[in-house]
Amino acid sequence: MRVRHRRQQPEKNSPATTKRKHSSISEQSREDDTKAKKRTLAHRRKETITLQPDPYPTLNCSNKFEPIRCCSSSFRGHKGLKKKKSRPIDGFRQWVFSSRDFSYRKDKVVVASYNILGVENASKHPDLYFNVPPKFLEWDTRKHLICKEMNHYTANVLCFQEVDRFQDLDDLLQKDGFRGVFKGRTGEACDGCAIFWKDKLFTLLYQENIEFRSFGLRDNVAQLCILEMNQEQSESELCLQVPKKSHTQSRSILVGNIHVLFNPNRGDIKLGQVRLFLQKAYKLSEEWGNIPVILAGDLNSIPQSAIYQFVVSSELDIRLHDRRKISGQIECPPRFNHLRSENINAACSWKSASRPWIYRWSNEEIRLATGSEGATHVRHQLKLHSAYLGIPGSSRTRDNHGEPLATSYHSKFMGTVDYIWHTEDLVPVRVLETLSMDVLRKSRGLPCEKWGSDHLALVCELAFADDISSQT
Template sequence: MIGKNHDEPLSLMDIPAKTDKNKRKPSTSAAPNDHRKKRRRLAVSSETAIPKSSDPQKLAASSRLKTICSPSRTSRKHGKRRSSQTDGHRRWVYSARDCSRFIDKFMVASYNILGVENALNHPDLYHRVPSKFLDWSFRKELICNAIKFYNAGILCLQEVDRFDDLDELFQNYGYKGVYKARTGEANDGCAVFWIDKLFSLLHQETIEFQNFGLRNNVAQLCVLKMNKSKSKSKTSRSFVIGNIHVLFNPNRGDIKLGQVRLFLEKAHSLSQRWGNVPVIIAGDLNSIPKSAIYQFLASSELDIQLHDRRKISGQLDFSSSHGAFRFCSGGTKWSNVSTSKSFGWSDEEIRIASGSENVTRLQHPLKLSSAYYGIPGSYKTRDTNGEPLVTSFHSKFMGTVDYIWHSEKLAPVRVLETLPVDALKKTGGLPNEKWGSDHLALVCELAFDDDENDS
């Protein structure tokens, strides 16, 4: 492991070399503020009461919002006071369920680290970012420091175009890794790292989506096994870990869906071949939580004819209530993106999305849950789905596109909260002096959840 396994991991602002001389002292007159905050919490709760509706989707959404607005219950369960989020800090939040029976646990991080060439080739996205914060040597140090303090046993990285640099550095921390470069002209790709003492690589394979007429993106699938199981379970502590970076182009929802559909099919097939082991899906899906792609992952099915191809990912059509914004580079105003005109699907687009002729209803056999959805969080950092409000922020986008999903037999124990929207807005964009990418890493602790641990 890397250093000590902290219950409250240090953020980059907590690194000893960068002490904060202006750290605020506790206020001696907090009572009025506490009173206002209490009223605000009550107002939020009253607005999110479960409606009298027969629509299960509406009931689920309302119940989820009510849960994530009540983190105090979780704090009391774990016997620690969870302080509110502040500028530059990220804190752990814990599951509301009793996780004491879980024995075999491990940490997973998913992080789009911003490819060096991508940063150089798209200056319009980072025109508000000082050039020194885009320098790879500077960003690499921040990324490595973050990885050390996250202390994750497994890393799923996207937009990796300096794999040799990271591989050499991460070896010092006990990691081994595998890399898959994108096909075509782009030089970045995906990388999976794991701590060698904790896990063994049993199998690996990659997906080149161009072989299926789905552009030059790639994905990775690895079968990992825990080297030391502490439980008495006879079940193999193996699992499939999948890492993907989905096509960005918002207009090609057919290709996005095709990539996700194929990725899930391959992950399920690999799980079956290795004894129906659990599956973890991590990566940048280039889709927001209110999108049809998110719905497909969460509900295991999707009728594509009910959705506009250009709105499948939600990138071109979202509202401020969903926590996703587009930044107007000419000023400081934050505005909603206008709705695009609806249009249907061609036969070719249906074939690309579904992989078959005349098939419009997609299904996948994995029963997936989002790790962040499964852990109560603050309304300052979560949307009504329970997902982070923001995982990516540059001059033209502020919203959530990154996720960690898990199948049955795994349960989330804790997740690392992202940053509040108001704190991120003050930075003007990522990367900056604290964060080495235009994305924030997602980090969660997962546990094997089986009946044998109850004995």
Template sequence: MGHNGINLTLPVEQSPFLLPNSSEKDSHRRRHKRNRKKQKIIALETETHFQIQTLQPGPFQKFRSHTHRHTVSHTVGKWQDRNCRKSGKTFVHRRWTNSNHDTSDYNDKIVLVSYNILGVDNAAKHPELYRDVSPKYLDWEFRKKLLCKEVTGYQPSILCFQEVDHFNDLNDLFAKNGFKGVHKARTGEACDGCAIFWKTEQFTLLHEESIDFQRFGLRNNVAQLCVLKMNQTGPSGDDITESPNDTSSPSLVIGNIHVLYNPKRGDIKLGQMRIFLRRAYTLSQEWGSIPVVIAGDLNSLPQSAMYQFLASSELHTQRHDRRMISGQIYPSEHVESQFWRNHVWRWTGEELMLATGSRNSYLRHPLKLSSAYSNVPGSFKYRDKVGEPLATSYHSMFTGTVDYIWHTSDLAPLRVLETLPMHTLKKTGGLPSKEWGSDHLALVCELAFVSDGN
């Protein structure tokens, strides 16, 4: 059917000896139409079957499977588009993927959203990133309503936003939906920051603090940390102080961060993450070894040393070029040789101090973290080989994944909201768009508290 080169319509057989009259022509047309419809249905059923499989083959098979699934899903997409228009739904609807584990015994659950919502000032300062985007889709009055409508549709418990420079607007909008929030703005010339919102009938704020990395000589990025306690007896909109030893209902640490963008300053990126993770761990211990969730825009790719640091809790800095820590700059072909992988890179004393806090080249963090998305197996239509989304950001200069949700082992991911297939994303011509209010896509996951019984 055009895109995949497969003709799903079978020819109608006709007798070579008879010329059909008008009634026979009508009959042939009806049979032709029935056959065509039948073949389409069969094809769609087959394509849907392939679409929901999760494959774990070798590298060559992965590539073949991904290409095949991308091709066959195009027809399904067009079919869904027609049906969505009839029902009033949007074609760009995102789907949930459930965990393979039995989740029936989990009681306390939360839905968490992490979203870089695109600062108004940032969008205005970098028009080259949005050259294919209509100005009306960049307008904040349009975007803020679209963002609120989208996010509340996920029925979230906790929201972690980055690039927030109109907090009061968001606070007013989300207050109408039962949320309360805290904001930390960046210092210096930049006016955006981070914000955490929580559903007041589900949570009580026990503690809140922020990190201004400028105080540590690590640029003017910021991070937030909140201790939230689930309400068991009823809604409460007031912030109260409780004992860390109170275990009547589960609590957790929520960390929200926007890491420095500069691709070449891996030392600063690591330093920001080091301080952030250490403080999240300390809070967890102070409040009774409670679970930790880390969310945000890390400005690092899934194949990067930064990702490796979060996943493995350690990193030998001198085995990596400082400029390659986040994976945003791709090394040339000769640099990717075996020699490069075993090479020891020279870091200056200042760079080591920024990255590790000492002259030691070995970096560790105390949390044992897992990625919510990589822990829920998904289709190659949406995920890379690590298990992360294929893309969480898309504009004229970049397409890829830089946003993540990490959690400790006392939380279990029950399901995640898939991002968009690449071909669907590219049809937008660039984000923001009519359907999406930012140049990033929201990450959404449902997490459950893991008790001894579970």
């Protein structure tokens, strides 16, 4: 057919022939364009699936959480950090990196703080979880979710609160190379705190527990552990017979874990527990050669509250605060939680710093809060920094100061009460973003099919400051 067509040269410029040829070419072009678009769309769909795999294919949450897009401004101007952009870890949460280049760091620790929701506490407070299907509250399901999540974040030090099934967690985490210690609350409660660490990376040198009951501060407890990093000389150092630097011979850290009393009306006891925890941590760090300190836990106090400010500034005048509002933890309806933390605080009318009122404290309340009768100020000697404040994040997940907007969500509360603090000899390298308010609301309450607790785990990676200063 093509040969005949070419031989009909006299007719090639005729109007009818030209019209038929143009029509044929146009139809062919449209068909080619359609096929190309289909191939492009199919390729894009394939890329999307490849770039965002689901690490838990059997645990897909029915609530379609959308990925959080964190600020990228902190990565501008750093050529060496092109590969260290915020990226999804599990389809819903992302790592956010420091703007500084820590690629040369040698010693690091990845710490997680997680209130895992005690089994007994969940069963005794059904009003907090009436929107949660019962199957998501079952411990046999939640314990596997919790352990898988921790391994997914490659955390090597875990600080858990509300632990009342320690043996179950210990059995599961031992298979992943963890060892742990547990301290149960005094009194009738059966939950407590637990610290786990990767056995190949750390050695437990010393453990100390705080029973607050011994100081008249209720039945809560705290843990303090000295962990030594296990390090071996590199092959190059062995061949050259170069001695290791003194600071790498024995890298030790103090890890503290606490769950502060919930009762908002007993701010004197809450403050007393935090005060004693910080005092003990400072003393122990000093006894072991001023080693770096990492403190984690559920403080049952919201950002910028008086207790929070005490941790940050190392001092607090209790006369300026109402003990019933000193933690700022007032149950606000979840509909108010779309506001930034400062507005939430104002709406709940807890902050008194702007008004120089002097509140009345009984002698017993003063003694519990400050540790001595007649004192009006409470102080501690640690210089602590919040890990999340050290790395800017998304405005969808952080308040104006940089703390997460919410680390806990149930029917009566949506806000932040969990923290990871560190001393100046440690520097945050990256932190794991939490979830936005909109994403949390879509879940209608935690735990859910994806998350095993009514809290969100806080995770950060910390590097030793002397490693950093030696390279700058």
